[in-house]
Amino acid sequence: MVNYITWTFDPAIFTIGSREIRWYALMFIIGFMIGIWIVGKMWKQEKLPEKWLESLGYYTFFGMLIGARLGHCLFYNPGYYLANPIEILKMWEGGLASHGGTLGIIIAIYFYSRRVSHHTMLWAFDKLVVPTGLVAALIRLGNLFNHEIYGHPTDLPWGFRFVRNLHAWMNGAEPIFTVPCHPTQLYEAICYLLTFALCMWLYFRKEAWKKEGLIFGIFMICIFGSRILIEFLKNVQEDFEVGMTLNMGQWLSVPFVLAGIYFIWRALRPKKL
Template structure:
C-alpha cells in the first residue's frame, strides 16, 4: 500500500511587523471575526426591529469579555499553580494561553450586564446604573450572540492552524496528515548564529510514509556566503541532527533520528552552499480545521433556524442548540488533539472534555425549557362538542 497523502504546513505565524509589533494570523482572524460578526448582529437587530446602535455597545462587551474570560479560563482551568504563584504573568497574553470555555463564561456574564445595567464613562466618571434594555431579554440577546460566536470561533480556529498551534495527535491512517514544519525552520535559522540564512520545509518528492506512519520531509537550507561544503556538512551532521532531535522531544513534529545521520546532499553556486536534508516528520490530524468546519456548520444551522422563525422561535432554543452542538463537537475533537498541559496525561478525559459535559447538559436543559415554554404559550385548541 502506498502512503502518499500528507502536506507540510509551514506559514510564518507573523504576517508583518509594525512599530516592532508582530501582526499574527491568530490576532487577524480574531479581529476579522468580530468585525464581520458585528455586521451580522446589525442585520439581526434590524430584522427584529431592535435599535441597531445597541450593537456597538454589545460588541464592546463581547470583545472585552472574550479576552478576559478566555485568559482567566486558561489560568484557572489549566495552569492555576503557575499563574497564582506569579499573578503578573496573567497579563502576559502573548506568552500564555486562552480557553474557549472561559470565553463562554465571560461572554454569558457580560451579556447579563449588558441586558441589566447601563455601564458607561460619562462626564469624567465611570457610571453603573441598573437598567433593563427594553425588548431585549437575556435569552433573546444570547440567542443572537451565539450565531455570530460560532462564526468567530471558526475564524479563530483557522488562526490556530495558521499559527501551527493546538495541534492534533499523530495520524494512524494512510489517508492524510499534516506535518507542521514552521517551528523547525525557525529553530534552525535562529540557533545557527547566522550560519544559515534560510530554511524551507516541504514534502519530499517520493512522499512515501514508512510503516511507522512517518513522512519524509525535505529541508532546504541556504548557508551564509563564505561557508564551504566541508563546514556545511559538519554542521548538518552535528547541529541540524540535534535540532531535529530537540524538536522530537518538544512538539514532536519530527521523529528523533537517533544515531543514524540524516540523509543530505550539498551543492555550491557562486560561493553559496545549499543543502537538501531529509528528516522524518510526524503527520498529525489538522484538528483546528475539523473544529473550524464544525463551527461553520453550527453558524449556518443557527442562522437558518433564525431565518425561518425569527421572533417566533422560543427564547433559549438557539442558545441550547449552540451549547449542545459546539461543545458536543469539542468533546469529540478532543480525542484527536494533543493535551495542552502536563497534568492531562493519563486522564481518561482531558480538561476540555470535562468542561464540555456540563455545557452540553445545560444546552439540553435550555432546549427542553424553550420547547416547554413554547407549548405553554400556544393557545389551547378548542374542544369539539358533539351535536345531537
C-alpha cells in the same frame, strides 16, 4: 507510501520592531467584526435601538477577551499564574481558552441585560450565538496558522506535519517537524462553520428566536458536543491531563452540553395557559 501535508505556513503576517502581527490576531478581529455586522442585521429586522448594539459589542468583546485569558491561566496552569500574576497580562505570548471566553461572555451579558437591554439573558444569547460559530472557526484557523493544538499521529492522507520548534524556526533555525498528525483545528473549524450555517438558518429562515433559548441551546450542543468528540484526537495541552479519561477541555464542555439540552427542552415545552 503514506501521503501527508507538510505545513510551513508562516504564522506572522509582518513584524513591527520586535512585535509580530499574527494571522491568529487577524482572524480574531475579522471574526468579531463580521459577527457585529450579522447581529446588526438582526437589530434591523427586529427594529431594536442602535445604541443597544454598540453596547453589546463592547460588553461581548471585553468579556470574551478577559474570560478567555483568565480561563487559560486558571484552568490549565493556575499554580504558575497565581504565583506570577503579572504574566496573566501578557496576552501577546499566547494562551486563550474558549471555555473561559464563553464564561466571560455569559458574565458580560448578565450585566448587559441588567444595565442596557432590560431583556432576559436568553434574549441576547439567541442573537449573539448566531455568528459565534463563524468567529470560532476563524480562531481555529488561527491555531492552524500557529502550528498549535493539533492532534495525535495519523496515517490518513490529510495528516499535517507541523513545525514543532516554531519560535526557533521563525528566527532562522531549520524546522523540526512533527510526524503526520490529525489537523484537529480544521475538524473543529468545519464543525463550527456547520453550526454557524444552522444558526443562521434557524434565525433568519425559521424565526426560531421567537422560542427563547432554542437557538442558544442548539448552539451549545453543537459547539461543545463536537469539542468533546474531537478532543479524543487531540494532544493534551498540559501534563496533568495525561492519563485522564476525559481531558480538561472535555470536562469543561460537559456542563455546556447539558445546559443546551435544558434550554432546548425549555423552549419547546408546551406553554401553560
